[in-house]
Amino acid sequence: MKMSENILSLDKVTMKFGGLTAVDDFSMFIDKGELVGLIGPNGAGKTTIFNVITGVYKPTFGRIFFKGIDITGLKPHLINQIGIARTFQNIRLFSDMTVLENIMVGQHSYLTNRKALNFLHKQDTKKYPKASWKPWLFSAIFKTPDYMKMESIMRKNAFDLLGKVGLQKYADLKASALPYGQQRKLEIARALATNPTLLLLDEPAAGMNPQESQELLESIRKIMEDFSLAILLIEHDMKFVMNICERIYVLDYGKLISRGSPEAVQNDKKVIEAYLGDKIYV
Amino acid sequence: MKKLSFKVNLILTIVFLIGIYFFLANSNIFGDYWSRIITLIAIYGIMAVSYTLVNGITGIFSLGQAGFIAIGAYTSALLTLSIQQKEMSFFIQPLIWPLNSIQMGFLPATIIGGVVSAFFAFLIGYPSLRLTGDYFAIATLAFAEIIRIVIQNAYGITNGTLGLKGISSYTTVWWAWGWLLVTVLVIGSLKFSSYGRALRAMSEDPVAARVMGINVFWHQMMAFIVSGFFAGVSGSLYAHWITTLDPRPTSLGVMLTFYVLIMIVIGGLGSISGAIIGAIFFAFVSQWLRIFESNVNFFGLAIPGVPGMSMLILSVIFIVVMIFWRKGLMGKSELSWQSIYALFKKGIGDENV
Amino acid sequence: MSVNLDMNVLIQNVFNALSLGGLYALIAVGYTMVYGILRLINFAHGDIFMMGTYFAFYAITLLFLPWWLGFLCAICLTGLLGYSIEKIAYRPLRNAPRISSLITAIGMSFFLESFAVVVFGGIPKSFNVYPKIFSQVIIMGKTRIPILTFITIIVTALLFLFLWWLLYKTKTGLAMRAISVDIPTTSLMGANVNKVISVTFIVGSAFAAVAGILWAMKYPQVQPYMGFTPGLKAFIAAVIGGIGSIQGAIVGGFLLGFLEIMIVGFLPSLAGYRDAFAYVTLVVILMFRPTGIFKIYSEQKV
Known part of the structure; x- marks a missing residue:
């Protein structure tokens, strides 16, 4: 099937809330290593699509494939463990925990991802090995050597990750104490800690000044190469996209009105109409 | 100052505890009354620490603690009661097999009490944890009441309203404080592990935790079951401390849940050391306030005691804490040697100035 | 298990269920109005109900008021109590996390119970302060129905009519309905949110007082913990009906009343478990339809 070449594909996804149709018959795909943008005016249903992909909502109709595997209706934590991570439009860090702890929370699922591994194993026995089981909870309570080793690996990885986004010096600070722009970066780093192959970024440049968003743009490009990711990005700021x-x-x-290269989209009459009167489109 | 590592903290704590042990073992400073109070503190401590794991660290609000305590208390009491005693007490309806022919030691009975409680925590948690917030609170309260009503009516198992009498008073200071130590070590170790981080993350933002790959439902369940186990243990210790059990709402009913809630709110929701401080506070204050409930002779003037006064004052303290000092004594943080040292240093510093 | 089927018993049970259900509904309305506006389970509501009965008891025995004036005074005082509780304990926490206000409400309930023990004494008191004619029995054929049952049903009906008038025919009622949808917007529209919340507490508490007095006449005694079980059951009634919905609370109250009376009436061997029915019903409802019969709140947006 052609599906398997794409890392993600949405097939005629519709999401209804009561009488309201937030997403209507929407199809899309993302190839390996691609950076795809999802834009539209406020309330167009962009975040709903993220929620549908990550399993927060179950779509009313349609199917979602990730690496050729049907993941429609899977629980959010399983979808994450299989390889899709996301950030939120309104930053949702664990603000009472330290910066380092935030990253380490992202790594926690390494201990508990047996169900996800077995799900993958069931889909393709050759490609994905069967998961082995370890009583990690007891190891964690009794602080067994293999748990302590795991803990130190997690800590080291978390530090490295913080280094990559330039937050190492804040490691022991509370997440809520970080300045706004750094919080955005931390949220991306936390998503990366879950070891994704597809990263969904929900308005990463929101509330940033041009210089900050330029910086962010570069670090996103760098992250993409370093982690060999595909990225789906929601953005309001057209220039950024x-x-x-x-x-x-x-x-x-909720409807797809245009798609294609940035230039093609920019000159599409329908897009201009949709954005007409919207201040951000200049 | 450099941050003390977990190991250093642990070693200091163990040294401290050994010191206390030698101090206590070689002296007989406590009379019978005080040793009972000190035992009760440890029992309350276990109740509070296990409760704070759910209500504080995991951030789901259960009101079912008394139900698990009651299950642990009844299970272990039925296991340690002598066979003759059981035949004597169960005169409305004889005790069912195999409970009528079993008698075992205190330690296995306590562990079985905890395991049975943990199993009920699983049974109750499985449907209830699908609910959130207030709904979860009410569902657990309802389950705890169902447990109490069943205890009240199942004459063949629990002796119903007659209750259980003549339970041996096995719970000594050592048993109680030993179990408290085990509780603190297990729940503390859990709190400061990867699982503990996951629990704290969930309590802040379950949706974000979910998309970070954490199975929120099963982590909450895990906390609920561990909490249920230690609640059962505390119930067993309580049963063998008080020596009679009955299912009135004011003894093993919702009132007990409120008492434990007072302890953890005053100590700070989510703090293990805070829960213990809250338990100590509750035990002392409720004992101390008893003077208002007995007749006092004040310079020849006889002041009649007012029953219920201690609970009235405690409830006022509780509401004041909630309104003005919502974090309680400790907030979510723990008492450590470092913080004691810092407090001490600050005190000296102030004197120098 | 013997099943007891008899027409006279059935009629008698229907009346009992109507009066019990009416009482539950009266209390449940107080829970649901507060929840609708503040999203707070007012745990102390059952104890407000208890305080109402004590106020009535002492107004008549201590101040020697005639029974009707005593009852009226008690109802007003209870309304005032509800107003003060909201002002002292709940208002400072209005913007705090919801769990904090729930804990405070539990503390308030605990406070009122201890207060009653200290001031009124822990020993149950016989509530024989109402005219004796109330406890007389009307005999219709073989059915015997106490006059009190009729009074309960009539009073309940009248109070619900009053509530309907308040909610749908007055400006305050309009504001109450608006606030239950969205507090910030309503206050922008010029409604005095604090005033409306106060009115809600006063009306809810006064209803609880009426229910309390009727309850105390039915089981003629008062004691400090009498509010806990009816309060919790009424709350369950509100959840069954869909918390936040007033129609729901009324329907839920009657449903629970019927369920309790009919199960005990027809399966007497289960009488000991009488109090458990409500809890089991609650658990079942929460599992399969957590929003209750009249769904009000939709899922939270992520």
Whole structure:
């Protein structure tokens, strides 16, 4: 099947809340190592699509494939363990925990991902090995050597990850004490800690000044190469998207109104109409 | 100052505890009354620490603690009661087999009490944990009441309203404080592990925790079961401390849940050391406030005691803490040698100035 | 297990269920109005109910008021009590996490119970302060129904009519309904949120006082912990009906009343488990339809 070449594909996804159709018959795909943008005016249903992909909502109709595997209706934690991580539009860090702990929470699922591994094993016995079971909870309570080793590996990895986004010096600070821009970076780092192959970024540049968003743009490019990721990015700021994305999907009122390269989309009459009167489109 | 490592803290604590042991073992400073109070503190401590694992660290609000305590208390009491005693007490309806022919030691009975409680925690948690917030609180309260009503009516197992009498008073200071130490070590170790981080993350933002790959339901369940086990243990210790059990709402009913809630709220929701401080506070204050409930002769003027006064004052303290000092004594943090040292240093520093 | 089927018993049970259900509904309305506006389970509501009966008892025995005036005074005082509780304990926590206000409400319940023990004494008192005619029995054929049952049903019906008038025919009622949808917007529209919340507490507490007095006449005694079980059951009634919905609370109250009376009436061997029915019903409802019969709240947005 052609599906398997794409890392993610949405097949005619519809999401209804009561009488309201937030996403209507939406299809898309992302190839390996691609950076795809998802844009549209406020309330167009972009975040709903993220929630559908990550399993927070179950779509009313349609199917979602990740690496050729049907993941429709899977629980959010399983979807994450299989390899999709995300950030939130309104930053949702664990603000009472330290920066380092935030990252380490992202790594916790290494201990408990047996169900996800077995799910993958069931899909393709050759490609994915069967998961082995270890009583990690008891190891954690009794502080067995293999748990302590795991803990130190997690700590080291978390430090390395913080180094990559330049937050190492804040490691022991509470997450809520970080400045706004750094919190955005921390949220991305936390998502990376779950070891994803696809990263969903929900308005990463929101509330940033041009210089900060330029910086962010560069670090996103770097992250993509370092972790060999595919990225799906929601953005309100059109310029930001035009600079970074290879392909763009445009949503309005839950419907796909345009898609293609940044230039093609920019000149699409429907897109201009949808954005007309929206201050951010200049 | 450099941060003390977990190991250093642990070693200091063990040295401290050994010191206390020698101090206590070689002296007989406590009379019978005080040794009973000190035992009770440890029992309350176990109740509070196990409760704070759910209500504080995991951040789900259960009101079912008394139900698990009651299950542990009844299970272990039925296991340690002598066979003759059981035949004597169960005169409305004889005790069912095999409970009527078993008698075992205190330690296995306590562990079995904890395991049975943990099993009920699983049974109750499985449906209830699908609910959130207030709904979860009410569902657990309802389950605890169902447990109490069943205890009240199942004459063949629990002796119903007649209750259990003549339970041996096995719970000594050593048993109680020993179990408290085990509770603190296990729940403390859990709190400061990867699982503990996951629990704290969930309590802050379950949705974010979920998309970080944490199975929120099973982690909450795990906390609920561990909490249920130690609640059962505390119930067993309580049964063998008080020596009679009955299912009135004011003894093993919702009132007990409120008492434990007072302890953990005053100590700070989510702090293990805070829970113990809260337990000490509750035990002392409720004992000390008893003077208001007995007749006092004040310079020849006889002041009649007012029953219920201690609970009234405690409830006022509880509400004041909630309104003005919502974090309690410790907040979510723990008492450590470092913080004691810092407090001490600050005190000296102030004197120098 | 013997099943008891008899027409006269059935009629008698229907009346009992109507009066018990009406009482549950009266208390449940107080829970549901507060929850609808503040999203707070007012744990102390059952104890407000208990305080109402004590107020009535002492107004008549200590102040020698005639029974009707005593009852009226008690109802007003209880309304005032509800108002003060909201102002002292709940208002400072209005913007705190919801669990904090729930804990405070539990503390308040605990406070009122201890207060009653200290001030009124822990020993149950016989509530024989109402005219003797209330306890007389009307005999219709073979069915015997106490006058009190009729009074309970009539009073309940009248109070619900009053509530309907308050909610749908007055400006305050409009504001109450609006606030239960969205506090910030309503206050922007010029409604005095504090005033509306106060009115809610006063009305809810006064209803609880009426229910308390009727309850105390039915089981003629008062004691400090009498509010716990009816309070919890009424709360369950509100959840069954869909908490936040007033129609739901009324329907839930009657449903629970019928369930309890009918199960005990027809399966007397289960009488000991009478109090457990409500809890089991609650658990079942929460598992399969957590929003209750009248769904009000939709899922939270992520």
